[in-house]
Amino acid sequence: MLDWKGTNVLARIGLTLPYWWSGIEKLFHPMAALAEFQATGLPPSWAMYGLLLLVQLGGSLAIITNRLAWLGAGALAVFTAMATYLAHAFWKLEGAQRFAEMNTFMEHIALISGMVFAAMFLHKIRSRQEPARHSNSGA
Template sequence: MARPGRDPRFVDAILDWPPTWFLARLLLVSAYLLGGLVKLTDWPGAVAEQAHFGMTPPALWAALTIAVELAGSALLLAGRLVWLGAGALGVFTLLAACTANAFWTMPAGPERFMATNAFFEHLGLIGGLVLAALVSELEAGRDRRRA
């Protein structure tokens, strides 16, 4: 039975289970990992995607996108410089959302509705990245106090 003001025991067990933090970070960066790997294995498609969004030169932007998606994800998964990986992915996500989901430039209708939802979903993802960086900093502070 849950104790007042405390998490139920099964929640404590999940949150205290060592792989939970890694799995949460893996879920958070899964879209970036997949996106970076797909772009890496389909270079012409990656360049075409950047050209579609008006990014010039598209090959440079494709390379930068791949680098940020894979390097940022790797930093979060490794638990090293999480603030840097989360920050890079957060800035990338904000720029991508503004480029690909500029709902404020669209007339009312289903496309604007979908772009609005996608834009705010991306903001939520940025919030998750900020939370990952905060948790990482809290863990690092706790480790420093123990030393």
């Protein structure tokens, strides 16, 4: 199962699921996306909305297709770090709410780590494929 190519693709789709799902939702519900900006303390702007779609959908696509996966993973990791800091500031809370937000914060740290692993793993796969492509090109 670990050597099956489909496992790799399914894992990339699963890792990026929260991002592409959120991006598709935001694409079809732009006003809700702008309200989400405001809820995290950011000024709602169409430029930020476009950038968010680019990062969530473009980053996911880069990882799923393994085309500039390092860039997609990096963009999603930076986005996740910023969003986590803004939306899940558990250190400002008390009691059960603090505990819940701390758990969400830690889950997001795990997602960031997953992006680092994805970038490393996909880079290795890509670098192994490159010599084979060049030797088959007749060069």
